[in-house]
């Protein structure tokens with residue numbers, strides 16, 4: 102079990118330069134605690150009028166939650182979905198329109214449902230409770246929310262829920278594909294940690310060692326459970342949930358997604374946006390992130406095998422970038438005006454090359470991660486997530502332009518192996 106107040110106190114005395122805080126006030130995780138939902142919300146200052154945001158799968162999984170709220174006198178209104186797979190800005194606005202007459206929101210389910218609720222509640226200043234039904238991704242404890250507007254995915258500052266409730270009986274019964282998605286989202290942290298440290302080293306971007314250590318610990322813990330992920334086992338479901346919670350809190354502590362997402366998340370977002378343009382839905386977030394992580398780890402190991410590098414002039418073929426992004430190019434253009442490569446001295450890469458190699462070597466290797474993912478039962482190949490070879494190639498070549506953010510991948514455009 103996580104001690105929120107202890108964690109808060111630990112980070113209050115961090116000397117990294119950023120005052121750390123997070124908005125989560127209470128985390129209640131336990132076997133059969135659904136029946137206490139109403140009592141937990143009352144004890145945590147929720148007013149009596151609540152909007153329930155859910156879909157038909159999550160509300161069915163959370164059996165007993167409505168009764169638990171009603172028996173404590175909560176007056177409920179609903180925003181029910183069939184199956185909300187994309188967190189759309191139009192849905193954020195629709196929820197905002199329903200918030201005038203309620204005191205707070207309970208999101209039954211993590212994922213897109215909760216992402217739209219987090220942004221709507223942040224904008225309208227309403228209290229939010231997450232009732233988790235599956236350990237499938239870590240965005241639930243995060244400060245920011247990835248929202249799609251016209252096929253382009255942008256991360257907005259939002260808020261984390263004040264209260265998180267998870268019944269381990271429900272988490273254990275969650276479908277295996279959702280648990281595997283949670284595992285895939287977690288393996289991505291290894292790339293995220295490389296990118297964050299490399300950017301700190303080269304551009305002086307803010308970095309907190311303690312928050313990075315929190316993510317690393319959570320990721321290692323979950324990797325060790327690889328053989329138990331698919332089982333209907335309350336203990337491992339709780340452990341995965343806790344790992345996701347810790348990395349989510351890590352993002353809240355530094356008010357950005359660095360501790361939990363690197364270039365593998367951007368690659369996955371690139372695929373997602375390209376598929377949306379064709380009117381196609383993508384696979385689950387964590388499932389895609391897991392596959393993207395393997396591709397990036399392989400590429401990072403190849404780069405780290407260079408004993409030394411030379412700096413090359415950056416030549417970006419904007420016509421090719423435009424071609425890769427199609428209708429999304431105008432958003433990409435704004436993010437690259439000027440490109441992030443103008444913000445640091447490129448010779449820092451050469452100067453720090455041995456340190457960069459050490460950073461890459463500090464996380465488990467491609468083979469180790471692949472082995473754990475196979476043991477867990479995760480997808481490991483692009484065809485298992487409906488991504489074509491052509492889309493893989495396009496993504497690997499152009500995804501870093503989708504964010505104004507430094508990664509080892511972005512730096513790879515500025516170097517060549519010294520022979």
Ligand SMILES: [Zn+2]
Nearest residue numbers: 115117309311
């Ligand atoms: Zn710190």
Ligand SMILES: [Zn+2]
Nearest residue numbers: 238239286390
């Ligand atoms: Zn993620």
